[in-house]
Amino acid sequence: MAQVLEFRLPDLGEGLTEAEIVRWLVEVGDVVAIDQPVVEVETAKAMVEVPCPYGGVVTARFGDEGAELPVGAPLLTVAVGSSVESAGGGVDEDSGTDSGTDSGSGNVLVGYGTGAPPVRRRRVRPEGLKAAVAVSVAPAEAAAPAPTPEPAPALGPVAVVSPLVRRLARQHDLDLRRLAGSGPDGLILRADVESAIRSAAEAPVPEPAASSSPAGERVALRGVRGAVADKLSRSRREIPDATCWVDADATELMAARAAMNGAAGAGAPKVSVLALLARICTAALARYPELNSTVDQEAREIVRLPQVHLGFAAQTDRGLVVPVVRDAHARTTESIGAEIARLTEAARTGALTPAELTGGTFTLNNYGVFGVDGSTPIINHPEAAMLGVGRIVPKPWVHEGELAVRQVVQLSLTFDHRVCDGGTAGGFLRYVADCVEQPALLLRSV
Incomplete structure (x- = not known):
């Protein structure tokens, strides 16, 4: 019986709390081996390849290239178990190497693996992938579907599941309580936030324009630039x-x-x-x-x-x-x-x-x-x-x-x-x- 397991962005060490997706190394439908690198991310310190602790078929990826994810956010889901291997003729092979479908190494730290041989990309065709994933979804540690939120009252919790949506709203000073979500039961989606950002940009500026900050191009202090800014500021404060x-x-x-x-x-x-x-x-x-x-x-x-x-x-x-x-x-x-x-x-x-x-x-x-x-x-x-x-x-x-x-x-x-x-x-x-x-x-x- 197949299970769909969720792999989240691991703690990359050295106090790092987030990373930016630079390049996906796998696509939905690819067969991955235990500890095979699946995504290249950029932290405030370096570019690293993140290995997946599960072997099986990639069923979903979370985050586009260029997106910034906090530690603990979902990276991808992998279908593991016997039904993946028995998905009929649904596997296209670039090599004869076995992918391995063990439940996982339990090892999610960058640079530490089980030493399994590298595996070339294999892909399950859509019909085989559907058959494998349709068998079952493991609860708890696996990727249980996100619960549908209740409609948020005016002063209650905001109907947002994705941390990326919250981050995007913060970066553009948007009050999520003022947005009407287009998702199920009023769930606020990324498209809702982006639409609100465009509307705000197109809105006429009142005269006189009262702004507490100067106009001009804004560059986010993140990645290496953000880490340098934090470290130099601390040095000036303390030394x-x-x-x-x-x-x-x-x-x-x-x-x-x-x-x-x-x-x-x-x-x-x-x-x-x-x-x-x-x-x-x-x-x-x-x-x-x-x-x-x-x-x-x-x-x-x-x-x-x-x-x-x-x-x-x-x-x-x-x-x-x-x-x-x-x-x-x-x-x-x-x-x-x-x-x-x-x-x-x-x-x-x-x-x-x-x-x-x-x-x-x-x-x-x-x-x-x-x-x-x-x-x-x-x-x-x-x-x-x-x-x-x-x-x-x-x-x-x-x-x-x-x-x-x-x-x-x-x-x-x-x-x-x-x-x-x-x-x-x-x-x-x-x-x-x-x-x-x-x-x-x-x-x-x-």
């Missing part, structure tokens, strides 16, 4: 930050980089300036561990962290992200550079996982790639400091007592004044600048 900066002669650093890349030979990965600066940061944090810390505000304690997980700011088409190089303190310059290159490519393609975007203890921000010299960046909460690096450009510089043209860079350190005072911050920044001017100083800390 008493201060910034110090210094100009440094980077001529010797650039010469050292050229020598390293020349010695590596043709075809070998090139050492980037960012990798060199990251290695300098780890050496400086070993000397000034106060800056590799976080503050437990409730306990009123500074927590100094034993490992350096180095984040670096990366601008992508989706917005600003900060991938994290794990255990940077234990890596060589070449290892740091290889990991930065890997994470940068993953950021560019939207393939970073939430784990690769969290857990940083210190951030390196190379805003020089935007052609600017200086900045006072906002600390990446809950970290305690961020090193900013401007562009490296030829400038007049006094070198060995004479005026010369040298490669000069401005370095800035924004730090949490709760974890240290200016003397510590200045010592850290001065050590970084000294290593930039004399890279051989790093040999003392190897």
